[in-house]
Amino acid sequence: MTEGIIVFNMTPNVLRNFFSKSATRLYPKETRETFGNVRGELYNKIEACIFCRTCARKCPSQCITVDTKEATWQCDPFVCVYCGVCVENCPKKCLYQKNEYRKPAIEKEVIFMKGEIKKEKTEEDQQEK
Amino acid sequence: MARTIIPFGPQHPVFPEPLHLKLVLEDEIVKEAVPALGYVHRGLEMLADIRDYHQMIQICERVCGICSTIHAQCYCQGIEELMGIEVPARAKFLRVIWAEIHRVQSHLLWLGLFADAFGFESLFMQCWKIRERVMDINEATGGNRVNVSVNIIGGVKRDLAPDMTRWILSELDLVEQEVKRLEKVLLHDYTVKKRTVGKGVLTKDQALELGAVGPTLRGSGVAQDIRQLGYAAYGDLSYTPVVAKDGDAYSRNRVRFLETYQAIALVREAISKLPPGEISVKVKGKPEGEIVSRVEQPRGELMYYIKGNGKKNLDRLRIRTPTFANIPPLLSMLPGIELADVPVIVLSIDPCISCTER
Numbered sequence: 001m002t003e004g005i006i007v008f009n010m011t012p013n014v015l016r017n018f019f020s021k022s023a024t025r026l027y028p029k030e031t032r033e034t035f036g037n038v039r040g041e042l043y044n045k046i047e048a049c050i051f052c053r054t055c056a057r058k059c060p061s062q063c064i065t066v067d068t069k070e071a072t073w074q075c076d077p078f079v080c081v082y083c084g085v086c087v088e089n090c091p092k093k094c095l096y097q098k099n100e101y102r103k104p105a106i107e108k109e110v111i112f113m114k115g116e117i118k119k120e121k122t123e124e125d126q127q128e129k
Numbered sequence: 130m131a132r133t134i135i136p137f138g139p140q141h142p143v144f145p146e147p148l149h150l151k152l153v154l155e156d157e158i159v160k161e162a163v164p165a166l167g168y169v170h171r172g173l174e175m176l177a178d179i180r181d182y183h184q185m186i187q188i189c190e191r192v193c194g195i196c197s198t199i200h201a202q203c204y205c206q207g208i209e210e211l212m213g214i215e216v217p218a219r220a221k222f223l224r225v226i227w228a229e230i231h232r233v234q235s236h237l238l239w240l241g242l243f244a245d246a247f248g249f250e251s252l253f254m255q256c257w258k259i260r261e262r263v264m265d266i267n268e269a270t271g272g273n274r275v276n277v278s279v280n281i282i283g284g285v286k287r288d289l290a291p292d293m294t295r296w297i298l299s300e301l302d303l304v305e306q307e308v309k310r311l312e313k314v315l316l317h318d319y320t321v322k323k324r325t326v327g328k329g330v331l332t333k334d335q336a337l338e339l340g341a342v343g344p345t346l347r348g349s350g351v352a353q354d355i356r357q358l359g360y361a362a363y364g365d366l367s368y369t370p371v372v373a374k375d376g377d378a379y380s381r382n383r384v385r386f387l388e389t390y391q392a393i394a395l396v397r398e399a400i401s402k403l404p405p406g407e408i409s410v411k412v413k414g415k416p417e418g419e420i421v422s423r424v425e426q427p428r429g430e431l432m433y434y435i436k437g438n439g440k441k442n443l444d445r446l447r448i449r450t451p452t453f454a455n456i457p458p459l460l461s462m463l464p465g466i467e468l469a470d471v472p473v474i475v476l477s478i479d480p481c482i483s484c485t486e487r
Contacts, residue, residue: 007320009313013255016310023258035265037287039272060184083187083278088286 039084040098044073046115048094055086055095075111077102130155135468139168143246143472146482150475154468162463164456170486177446182208182416182437185446186280189433192448193484194275195235196426198227200448201280206360207422207435208282212414217407220284221362225399227271227279228361228424230297232392233304234263235427236385239479240315243382246476247324252314259307262300270297284409294400301393308389315386325379329462329474332376341458342451343429344388345478348381350374355425366398378477385479388427415439426451428479450484 017023025032034040051071056064063079064086066072082102087095133154139147147168153161176188189204190197202224209216241256264274270289271277279285289297315321331341336349346353347370354370356363371387373380416437423432429451436445455478462474 007318009318010249010251010255013310013314014251017255023261035269035272037272038268039278058184060180060187081187081191081276082273083276084272085184085187 034099040100045094046113071115071117073113173487177443181441198277203424205280211416218404219406225362229392229395236389246472283412328378339457342454344384349376452481452485
């Protein structure tokens, strides 16, 4: 007889779920607020970048390409694993990660940024000194 | 009676990952099982040749999604021992906290998949619903749901502020309450027992002989767990392995279910004993020599063999994952059972194929 009662153990959980708030959201219409320090999309404040290539060297997935002569910084967001190693090691703290994850896409794209070569400035500084 | 060979997998509704078993059947009874692996081999060990030893942390994390932080912890502990780095006490406790949070989510994931294997869909969804809270803890503390990525050589990257630990504790209380509501279902329900009790028996002697690890070993009555060695901060925490004696699928289910409570208790204890101080130390030099590092993953003992040559690239990295060790025990469980029970038995070892093939 007891065996018969034991069958309905899940029923209280089912009923509780039936009368409680939905566990899911109508994504993408409804989104949850992100947590403060989430490692999301990676970008570069190019005006502060000195093109030292530290990020490209430290990156475990080799997604960043830096051209020091041309002053370009590019990142393949589909190769990036969003580990945040580049952000931690950036000497100028110009790399940053947003709190939101990158949205899925059907076409590949590369984040390409062109800045100014800082070398001339430093030479001028030296001359001033 | 003629023998038939039925291919089980690599694509099968119960498998989250591709494992191929050739089942030799006589009528409905399995006589022999021959495994075939290699569908998700990614060559992660070879990456040690071209990535430096710091970059390998991120690669080790990606060996397994479900226990990413524990893989990184095992690797970092090995390198630290090789280089003679003493990790601060706070970092050790933080590593335990993240590892145990990972254990909770891994076991909840497995409990759900196991329920799914015997067709208990509402139980499956309930387990995964509870798991979402744990994933949120991962995201809020480490910055990502799956690859928490907090371990570095010499300690951890992120700290837990007092208000964050309070929030973790309150969330874990809710998780525990919700898991408790499933205790009657997972441990005493007629449907669950009917599909698991007495199925896929692995005796104590067989488990030891075939080198079973983790809940598969403890489900056969052997109280053996790497955490007993007291690595990281486990030596300062009260820990005794959860054991079940019968060695069947139900016992393994029982061990994992009770370990979920235990992992929550360990997080609570680690948070209460969390010492103040630094969370990492500076690393100088390059690893040289060879070492074997072991930790307890949700699925069992994880082993890393690391060989450094004093350069930035490692000479050799060899990863032995618990599922690899649990495949021979699985093959000894299968003969003699019905074809319909194969999914339940295979799932009962908690197979992680991507881990195994690296």
